Amino acid sequence: MGPSFSEIASFSGRSENVLLKCVCTRATLLHFMPGPNQKRTNSALWIGLLITVLGPLSNFLYYSKIPAAVLPWLNLAIPAIGLLLVLIGVVRASRQPQLYRGKILGSIFTVLAALLFAGSVWLFIHVRDVPRSAGAPQIGQRVPDFTLPDSTNQPASLAQLFSAAPGMAQPKALLLVFYRGYW
Amino acid sequence: MAISVDPPDVSEHLRQKQGYTFTFLSDPNTEVIRRYDLLHKAGGPKEHDISRPAEFLVDRSGTVRWENFTEDIRIRPRAEQMLAAARAI
Numbered sequence A: 001m002g003p004s005f006s007e008i009a010s011f012s013g014r015s016e017n018v019l020l021k022c023v024c025t026r027a028t029l030l031h032f033m034p035g036p037n038q039k040r041t042n043s044a045l046w047i048g049l050l051i052t053v054l055g056p057l058s059n060f061l062y063y064s065k066i067p068a069a070v071l072p073w074l075n076l077a078i079p080a081i082g083l084l085l086v087l088i089g090v091v092r093a094s095r096q097p098q099l100y101r102g103k104i105l106g107s108i109f110t111v112l113a114a115l116l117f118a119g120s121v122w123l124f125i126h127v128r129d130v131p132r133s134a135g136a137p138q139i140g141q142r143v144p145d146f147t148l149p150d151s152t153n154q155p156a157s158l159a160q161l162f163s164a165a166p167g168m169a170q171p172k173a174l175l176l177v178f179y180r181g182y183w
Numbered sequence B: 001m002a003i004s005v006d007p008p009d010v011s012e013h014l015r016q017k018q019g020y021t022f023t024f025l026s027d028p029n030t031e032v033i034r035r036y037d038l039l040h041k042a043g044g045p046k047e048h049d050i051s052r053p054a055e056f057l058v059d060r061s062g063t064v065r066w067e068n069f070t071e072d073i074r075i076r077p078r079a080e081q082m083l084a085a086a087r088a089i
Helices: A005-013 A017-032 A043-063 A068-095 A103-127 A158-162 B008-018 B031-035 B079-087
Strands: A147-149 A155-157 A173-178 B002-004 B024-026 B054-059 B064-069
Touching: A043 A068, A043 A103, A068 A103, A147 B024, A155 A158, A158 A173, A173 B079, B008 B024, B054 B079, B064 B079
Parallel strands: A173 B002, B002 B024
Antiparallel strands: A147 A155, A173 B054, B054 B064
């Protein structure tokens, strides 16, 4: 059992105890301060970086059944949370260097996590930079007919595409898919 | 039917590689893309003009019965969604 609070109080109350107290405090500190090998792993740094890396990977979720409307925000939130954790790890390492490792690693991870987060923000802005197309045909309106070369370089028109292929019934509808190209 | 700025040989390559059986149309001069107000200026590689993604379901009279304009190029309508719209005609 260690000394009780009142014992310490009465001990430190003595006039000659100043030096003693100093020695005592130093001894206590030395005793309880963990050595370089006893430092804790700064798990916030590692988990933070891992989550940040999952940010760009979360773009593959567009192939999943998850409702697409939430995914852009998820793609942004994941690296944000990761970066936040890395920063918590950095603050830990700088405020309690005797307890937590990762002062150097923390700065490297911060740069990596910040770059990944910045990339996610750039992607978020870039993929949503789509023209409004207010003048596009609306539901109930007629689409303009046109003729363009097909992939075998034969001219094809909407009217032609609506005509029946040999041995097939005339199509009821046609789906026009405009896509970005450069595949 | 699919439309893009890709030249016919590029579309044909994509069609064969993916095993698509529908028609691919080429609009390298963005003539039809402009007429449909779908031009995405400098949206492609090397600042090339391309089409924004858009889907129109058109009936025999040429009237739009269903359409979709994404606000995020990663989000496209699912096949089930388009098939359901087609069945409703």
